Amino acid sequence: MTVTDMDGPRWSDFEENGFVVVRGLFSGAEIDEMCAEFAALHAAGPVPGHFEPRATGAAGTAGPVDPLDAHPRVMHPHRINELSLRRLLDPRLRRILETLLGEEVLAAQSMFYFKPPGARGQALHQDNFYLRVEPGTCVAAWIACDAIDRENGGLEVVPGTHRMDLFCPEEADAELSFVREYVPPPPGLAVVPVDMAPGDVLFFNGSLVHGSGPNRSADRFRRSFIGHYVGRSTHHIGRHYPTLTMGGEPVALPESEGAGPCGTEFAPAAPH
Template sequence: MKATDIGTSHDPILPEAGHRQFEEDGFTVLRGLFRQDEIAELNREFMAMSGAGPIPGHFEPRQPETVDPSDPLHRYPRVLHPHRINDLALRFLLDPRLRGVLETLFGEEVLAAQSMFYFKPPGARGQALHQDNMYLRVEPGTCVAAWIACDVIDPDNGVLEVVPGTHRMDLFCPEEADAGLSFVRDYVPPPPGLTAVAVDMEPGDVLFFNGTLIHGSQPNRSPDRFRRSYIGHYVGRSAQRIGSYYHTLSMGGDPVPLRESEGASPCGTEFAPVAPH
């Protein structure tokens, strides 16, 4: 799906057309919100982090002698909550350009709840269709993701897919995903009559989507292209509860604790690693 260009880095406030698309479809794209040099700096930072080795609780690559060495995600797992250990990641999470859009979408002050960086190297599995608020368990309401493209992203290297309209629905009980296609266990099939559509993106584009929207990605089938992305999850200030894994911050960086909700977990439960043959 080619989303309509609705803004640039010089126009960070979400236009009416983008707000309307978010209300109707559950997502919208703001093109070029971040500059190319900003994205290049973010990529350099995380590639350097990956080369420096494990960071317990955040970035934990597995040794090739203990897992299937052909799975590139063992070398390049996602980085969880990098904003807690890296100043640049924190600046991106709390960026005023994101804040302006998010306040329009929520209609109130926003709090930052989570950050993640996905390397998704060539040959990596995707993430089966799922709903983010299944894991964050924001109450009342839901979360909103700001999904920042750090590479050219298209169907060859694992484009993100969304199921428009599912943001109006409840959370679904997930089925088990195909472990050959997805590194996480949960799979939420599109409801009858609805289909997943791809959202092609360029570096610096930001996809905003509702925490109940069904979305996911296919494997990276390209021979030599990463599909890197930086993701922040946010909640409205009126939210009262969230999972204990998530520690909410004001967009100024101050802790704003919420009460704990039940049933929460890190975003996506991974399959157990496969041992080498």
């Protein structure tokens, strides 16, 4: 089974499977603008605490040790980039999120992934393992900025896990994943690939097990912009996720225990 184009979003899919895809929510021009913005951010160099590329190998070596050395993910770009803030708080996302959650939503996090050719993926995991939203869970809005499929490391989901508690992760395979946490699919449940076109948005429950494999393409990036959101009824959230109203006003929430940044990365590979 592969999730491909359908006539339109079926909101019941979110309740039944833990995710729903909205096709073409953002235009090609909007996606081009976002990609150009992050290309400029990459060209400008490090932004401590948000975007920290590493040296691309020892002198005399050919190219980077790891493609993610030069193209790591950008954490919380909405705090340093006006376009990212606008995208995180976009009214189109707000309307859908309020439909899915049934209440006012708050924005908690943004990320941008470059995922260049040859990059490792992120092993199967649950977002709320890191955010620790109480009560309930978070919801992600995952915006495709390229044509995304299994070859270039597209997202995969495990429908049904959104109804389950948080799992205790195992250690991931460092050859395949740049983060340590790995949640195997529970018995009887299967991994489903989600193919997407630029401008499509995947909305999914924070307890849904999901992840991606390596980008095995020769020359295709798999760029994506992700926002994480919570309902207004949230009482606690991890300290790494200061929340905003969808109008951009800060909302102070007490800290929950056991939270952490999204994904514990393996130590960088030594130059060779």
